[in-house]
Amino acid sequence: MNIKLSEIFYSFQGESSLVGNPTVFIRFSTCNLRCRICDTKYSFKTGEELSIEAICKIVLRVDCNYVCITGGEPLVQRAGLLSLIRRLKKSGKIISLETNGSFCVTGIPVYVKKIIDVKTPSTGCAGSFCKGILKNMSAGDELKFVISNKADYNFSKNFIIKNRISGIGCKVIFSPNLKIKKMGNRLSDWILADQLGVVFGPQLHKLIKERPVRLI
Ligand code: SF4
Numbered sequence: 001m002n003i004k005l006s007e008i009f010y011s012f013q014g015e016s017s018l019v020g021n022p023t024v025f026i027r028f029s030t031c032n033l034r035c036r037i038c039d040t041k042y043s044f045k046t047g048e049e050l051s052i053e054a055i056c057k058i059v060l061r062v063d064c065n066y067v068c069i070t071g072g073e074p075l076v077q078r079a080g081l082l083s084l085i086r087r088l089k090k091s092g093k094i095i096s097l098e099t100n101g102s103f104c105v106t107g108i109p110v111y112v113k114k115i116i117d118v119k120t121p122s123t124g125c126a127g128s129f130c131k132g133i134l135k136n137m138s139a140g141d142e143l144k145f146v147i148s149n150k151a152d153y154n155f156s157k158n159f160i161i162k163n164r165i166s167g168i169g170c171k172v173i174f175s176p177n178l179k180i181k182k183m184g185n186r187l188s189d190w191i192l193a194d195q196l197g198v199v200f201g202p203q204l205h206k207l208i209k210e211r212p213v214r215l216i
Pocket residue numbers: 031032033034035037038039040041071072073100
């Protein structure tokens with residue numbers, strides 16, 4: 001089975017509870033959404049088809065335990081994704097999956113840490129979230145909201161309260177859109193004032209000048 005990939009590279013994990021860990025990233029091509037703030041638009045068109053074995057051979061060139069499957073949107077190629085996950089697990093990798101929240105995640109094994117976006121209004125894709133996801137999340141999974149303004153913050157706050165996310169036990173991350181001036185300061189003030197108990201998650205790859213090692 002082949003998967004259309006945009007790139008494979010080695011860098012630091014920029015977000016989630018795994019932040020800072022050296023990680024091999026496998027970026028799938030294509031996405032079903034078109035977020036205004038997307039910084040990986042190049043993945044919609046570029047890419048090459050590789051077999052699962054070829055992908056694993058490239059990944060195993062690097063002595064690194066962590067593998068993050070990202071996109072684009074990996075769940076667009078669900079069958080290939082599931083095969084790849086099984087193959088990576090056999091190789092002993094610690095696997096995380098970044099997904100945009102618009103696809104159901106049934107069938108993704110529990111050993112995969114799912115980092116799931118809830119698209120906020122400023123992305124232009126609010127409302128794309130697949131509610132069924134909430135029934136298929138485990139404590140090791142994470143919900144991520146990128147916040148660009150107060151409307152995004154209020155939307156995110158209401159989402160976690162309305163859907164009783166604290167009962168699921170997963171980690172909730174509010175990430176400031178660092179392209180917006182002072183958003184980091186403003187977001188941290190709002191979270192603390194509301195005593196929301198969510199994680200403040202600045203994206204590491206936006207803070208440092210990232211110099212990934214390209215593998216394809
Ligand atoms: S879901 Fe991700 S890859 Fe797709 S358009 Fe939005 S930011 Fe870009």
